Amino acid sequence: MASGTLLYAQSGGVTAVINATASAVIEAARARKVKVLAARNGILGALREELIDTSKESAAAIRALAHTPGGAFGSCRVKLKSLQQDRARYERLLDVLRAHDVRWFLYNGGNDSADTALKVSQLAAEFGYPLTCVGVPKTVDNDLAVTDCCPGFGSAAKYTAVSVRECALDVAAMADTSTKVFVYEAMGRHAGWLAAAAGLAGDGENAAPHLILFPERPYDEADFFAKVKATVERVGYCVVVASEGIQTRDGKFVADAGGGKDSFGHTQLGGVASFLAGRVKDALGYKVHWALPDYLQRSARHLASKTDVEQAQAVGRKAVEFALKGMNAVMPVIVRTSDAPYRWKVEAAPLSKIANHEKKMPANFLRKDGYGITPAARRYLEPLIRGEAPPPFGRDGLPKYVTLKNVAVTRKLPPFAG
């Protein structure tokens, strides 16, 4: 039995498989007789000394965690600033780690979390406190550097491709007398990874989605309208997938143009799809529908990608392995060794190469006209949505998701007002 405790925390937007990572972390640590605490609501729980004793959870509950979406211990949207600016909070963090004999800190999140884990490791070294910090990748945005892909993305991508394929069949059936243009809004504020995944729903000029709008290309309304019109005239209908983050040529978010106040002076939380739908209806006169799946796309564990689940679990296991080996300030990343057959492995990469970097979509993934994806993009994306890993369903027709007991660890420190 290794001496000391492992602290695991979830950070940022949760996904359909971040709990699969948590499950793998806890199971790997248990196999090595290492005690695992989890921070409630991510880094906040570590600052507030709100820690959860995962040893109170049964083996069955931890196994069920692997098929439960959301973030079982709570996550948060908090970014610590630089060591200088947020010194007090970093020191508090170290105090809490020390108070609970935490020797391994696993932070499961995106760029910001990698940065926080890196800074905590630097501070621990400065104070001579023996701590191994490991970042664990997670984000539906697929924008982490170094890793070939990010756990969470594959399942959201599968949800997107399947949903677009399904609703396109609905639109096709009704187009003669009803909706002719359908707009599906995909997450992706800075990069169009999920919108690109929608491209897997069909291939060829007449297959839905007919037009994809990427944040990587400026939104040109006149050109878009012309393409919508041409598609409706050629195919009978037009399925559009729009990234929430598309921008005009002068760098303004299109969604903001549609937001603001409505005629009653109330905040109208528009979104891109709603805005585009209104514009297309006004300009072209077509009946338009749109969908905004929002959190559904990142929590749809019922439609998870098996590849994604396996990778989420693999990075969790490897994170524990790296931590216990004392590999400090690293992240287990996914390395693709072959497209066909798809092969991958997990390696360690330094957090310094990942923290605060953002992976953009390669330029050769976007079709020249800017409205679709290339064969290179398909080669990259397709393996990530491959395989099904449905949760068990109950007699009641609903997936059986677990709720943990989340038993609090007794506090050892005074409260922190930070």
Next chain:
Amino acid sequence: MASGTLLYAQSGGVTAVINATASAVIEAARARKVKVLAARNGILGALREELIDTSKESAAAIRALAHTPGGAFGSCRVKLKSLQQDRARYERLLDVLRAHDVRWFLYNGGNDSADTALKVSQLAAEFGYPLTCVGVPKTVDNDLAVTDCCPGFGSAAKYTAVSVRECALDVAAMADTSTKVFVYEAMGRHAGWLAAAAGLAGDGENAAPHLILFPERPYDEADFFAKVKATVERVGYCVVVASEGIQTRDGKFVADAGGGKDSFGHTQLGGVASFLAGRVKDALGYKVHWALPDYLQRSARHLASKTDVEQAQAVGRKAVEFALKGMNAVMPVIVRTSDAPYRWKVEAAPLSKIANHEKKMPANFLRKDGYGITPAARRYLEPLIRGEAPPPFGRDGLPKYVTLKNVAVTRKLPPFAG
């Protein structure tokens, strides 16, 4: 081999399982050596003499139709008026049926379609043309009279309950520092059946969905705000499910209040969830997200209810059986014989009892406070979402949906300008 042809047409909004009905109709007719034509785009195809020869489809394709969403032959939103007002169209319909020796007409749709099938049968009798008309039930709105439930509803209900359960886990994980109120918009312009189904996602005061807004109850903003606030303070977050058709006390659709033009004078296709989200944000200051699944909820064949698929196929088979027996102007309806264990059978009901009627949700399905469902509603709804019937998925991670050849039958009549 029976003499004559069977004509099958799909009508109104399509569902995840209307093709399962089509598949059953064609298989049942083939087993009896009866030729099946399908109308392209519903009744329009019958008027335009755009008919599809289903004998050109392989047995495998017809089998695959059972797990393919959308409407394989096309549907339409066209309601014929009374025999007096739309005489020319009814007569044209009869001409087309006669020209193709159609002796059995199966019309797969909702109230309006039942009405059309009834009128066609009356006109055929008037002209002495031997025709058997059978309505086949279908609608995600679950508002057909006589039948215990409507094929298509169970799958949309399952999609709704599963999606709400999943996104609620996401919201719960993030609520400490992010979204506190989430609004999910469910279809249902006149009756809150799908919103009610969301209630299956959880049970008890603190389980999501915390508040359901039904079109059956007037929307009272002050009361709603108070309930949202109390829920956030008690639970930490609040998941709201809103029927698209909720109305204020004076009978105005809430969605219309949020629609209209944005500050740029453009049409803003708001929807109820977007409107409520904006109002809650303004009034209570919470971070709010919302989802509008739109057509996704009625095309999500990947998450179909097994009960629903079985019932969709059963009404298709029975429709053929009734038609060939000469049972005119009837519809196969689902009769529930037991809640627990859930048992049902299919019987014939006269179209006259179904045409133009609308089944409302029973008053005892709504909780007294108007924001949730009762045990009676659960007893009714739960069996309808029971069981999984996923489509086969390909190596590419996507469901394998079939596209039919839809070979046109040679026209025998001059075009119709109606």
